[in-house]
Amino acid sequence: MILEARIAHSLGGFTLDVNLASRGPVLGVFGASGSGKSTLLHVIAGLIRPREADISIRTRTVCRKPGGTWAAPESRKLALVTQDPLLFPHLGVRGNLCYAPGARGEFESDTGQRARAVLRLDPMLNRRVANLSGGEKQRVALGRALLSRPELLLLDEPTSALDAQLARDVLSLLLRVKNELGVPMIFVTHRAPEIMALADDCAVLEAGKVVAQGPPVQVLARPRALGVANLVGVDNLLRLKLVRHDEPGGISILDLGGPQLAVPLCEAAQGEHVALGLYADEILLCLTAPPGLSARNAIAAVVAAVDEIGREMLVTLKAGQSVLKARITRAAAAELALEPGKPLVAVIKTSACHLLGA
Amino acid sequence: MLSEAEIEVVRLSALVAVLSVAASLLPGIAVGWLLARWNHAARALVHAAVMLPLVLPPVVTGYLLLELLGASGPLGRAWHAVTGGRIAYTTGAAVIAAAVVGFPLMVEGIRLSIAGVDRRLEDASRTLGRSRLQTFLRLTLPLSLPGVLAGAVLSFGRALGEFGATIVIAGNVEGETRTIPVAVYSLLHQPGGESAVWRLVAVSVAISMLALLLAFALARRQARRVEARP
Numbered sequence: 001m002i003l004e005a006r007i008a009h010s011l012g013g014f015t016l017d018v019n020l021a022s023r024g025p026v027l028g029v030f031g032a033s034g035s036g037k038s039t040l041l042h043v044i045a046g047l048i049r050p051r052e053a054d055i056s057i058r059t060r061t062v063c064r065k066p067g068g069t070w071a072a073p074e075s076r077k078l079a080l081v082t083q084d085p086l087l088f089p090h091l092g093v094r095g096n097l098c099y100a101p102g103a104r105g106e107f108e109s110d111t112g113q114r115a116r117a118v119l120r121l122d123p124m125l126n127r128r129v130a131n132l133s134g135g136e137k138q139r140v141a142l143g144r145a146l147l148s149r150p151e152l153l154l155l156d157e158p159t160s161a162l163d164a165q166l167a168r169d170v171l172s173l174l175l176r177v178k179n180e181l182g183v184p185m186i187f188v189t190h191r192a193p194e195i196m197a198l199a200d201d202c203a204v205l206e207a208g209k210v211v212a213q214g215p216p217v218q219v220l221a222r223p224r225a226l227g228v229a230n231l232v233g234v235d236n237l238l239r240l241k242l243v244r245h246d247e248p249g250g251i252s253i254l255d256l257g258g259p260q261l262a263v264p265l266c267e268a269a270q271g272e273h274v275a276l277g278l279y280a281d282e283i284l285l286c287l288t289a290p291p292g293l294s295a296r297n298a299i300a301a302v303v304a305a306v307d308e309i310g311r312e313m314l315v316t317l318k319a320g321q322s323v324l325k326a327r328i329t330r331a332a333a334a335e336l337a338l339e340p341g342k343p344l345v346a347v348i349k350t351s352a353c354h355l356l357g358a
Numbered sequence: 359m360l361s362e363a364e365i366e367v368v369r370l371s372a373l374v375a376v377l378s379v380a381a382s383l384l385p386g387i388a389v390g391w392l393l394a395r396w397n398h399a400a401r402a403l404v405h406a407a408v409m410l411p412l413v414l415p416p417v418v419t420g421y422l423l424l425e426l427l428g429a430s431g432p433l434g435r436a437w438h439a440v441t442g443g444r445i446a447y448t449t450g451a452a453v454i455a456a457a458v459v460g461f462p463l464m465v466e467g468i469r470l471s472i473a474g475v476d477r478r479l480e481d482a483s484r485t486l487g488r489s490r491l492q493t494f495l496r497l498t499l500p501l502s503l504p505g506v507l508a509g510a511v512l513s514f515g516r517a518l519g520e521f522g523a524t525i526v527i528a529g530n531v532e533g534e535t536r537t538i539p540v541a542v543y544s545l546l547h548q549p550g551g552e553s554a555v556w557r558l559v560a561v562s563v564a565i566s567m568l569a570l571l572l573a574f575a576l577a578r579r580q581a582r583r584v585e586a587r588p
Binding site for chain 1: 476478479481482483484485486487488489490492496497500501
């Protein structure tokens with residue numbers, strides 16, 4: 001285990017109550033602002049004294065409350081990189097990089113040289129930190145953290161203050177740090193794709209609680225909690241009444257307000273409402289219902305709107321009382337001659353229907 | 359030009375002021391840090407106590423010091439028991455008077471410049487493996503140094519002009535406690551002393567003006583230093 005943390009902390013009206021473990025290498029913590037992500041990292045780093053906690057890094061217990069173990073932040077062998085790079089303004093780039101105890105030696109070592117190469121630090125060693133660009137500052141902050149030889153790197157939204165291009169650049173650097181330098185990380189962000197790219201394991205934090213944890217593909221792409229789906233940005237979030245179960249068939253039938261929708265068998269009772277997430281690119285559009293279909297849903301719908309979004313077309317469909325959004329290529333939209341009012345058949349696999357919180 | 363006696367007065371004034379600043383610099387940094395970073399209910403009380411000499415009439419401060427350090431005061435008696443000497447009416451007493459009266463200005467300069475250092479920088483230093491003390495010495499102190507020096511210069515200027523407390527605890531001993539203000543006060547009572555008064559006044563104004571200009575320059579530098587953050 002890289003990290004095991006059980007934390008209960010209240011501050012004002014906010015309560016953080018989490019139980020987290022990371023086998024590494026990278027644990028992504030996903031949540032909106034105000035969900036307690038930063039507080040969590042600050043407690044792990046020892047910058048906030050929690051009301052109750054049991055935190056160990058590798059095999060060292062760094063905090064146990066009540067009980068008494070308390071390791072000061074400087075002895076936890078962590079490094080924290082935040083949204084604001086927090087470079088020391090009275091030191092140059094080299095001074096910042098060599099700030100941690102032992103960093104001067106680490107700077108010249110093989111791992112130090114690899115870190116400097118990955119982060120492209122050598123060309124700016126003699127510059128003043130005030131003259132660096134945002135992306136350069138974040139690279140120096142990362143380098144300074146790595147040269148302190150942390151057993152665990154804590155990253156608190158390190159890309160949030162950067163524009164999209166620089167954010168991608170820093171993310172790819174982090175990926176190289178992970179793969180080439182092998183430093184375990186806890187990476188906190190509100191951007192789901194960054195977790196998908198970097199994390200091996202993901203925890204979703206909402207209002208101070210972990211509402212989901214597991215591999216990112218499962219947790220984020222197949223969200224089971226409504227809050228997670230909202231955060232990730234699922235295209236179709238529906239709340240539909242359950243018509244009946246088909247236990248032998250392994251499906252449940254929901255009412256779209258006319259047409260019916262087959263979804264994976266769930267536990268909700270008949271007549272109850274079920275929340276459902278459905279990605280726009282998992283809906284196929286056909287002019288007529290194809291024969292011999294494995295997908296359980298071939299739903300008659302009418303095109304309500306066709307919008308160009310980047311290189312793709314977002315097709316808004318009306319199916320019964322429900323609205324569905326489907327994403328298709330421009331070529332497909334042209335070939336199907338899509339325009340408002342045109343009748344269509346929407347083909348949806350049962351497994352594409354992600355039941356939320358069910 | 360200044361007469362030999364006047365040069366002696368200026369020399370003694372500068373010596374007393376420099377010694378008072380030197381003696382109060384370390385305690386000033388400690389108290390300034392405490393007031394900037396210590397979150398405790400008693401902080402306001404400590405702050406008020408430190409500031410007291412700034413608002414008390416200097417004569418009252420001098421009287422309290424005399425009660426403490428005079429021949430019959432507890433510290434004065436203890437000093438006599440150990441060394442056989444006295445504190446009151448010596449250059450040492452003038453230094454103490456100047457230090458006490460200049461202390462609030464020094465602490466305030468230091469407190470403000472330390473409070474202006476972003477605490478998140480200190481947090482970053484801690485997570486990088488530097489202890490509280492190392493963080494103070496390597497980060498907080500260098501970042502607040504111009505402000506610390508500005509506080510020291512201001513307290514130097516205040517020490518140079520100290521009269522009320524000095525006259526009570528240190529008196530008017532030529533070559534030992536007769537600083538510029540004390541000398542000016544004595545000369546005002548002597549017939550024909552006006553020209554000497556004017557010369558000392560000119561020296562006094564010149565040194566004070568230089569000290570203030572230096573303090574302002576340092577304070578501007580402090581502001582730039584703290585703003586240099588992203």
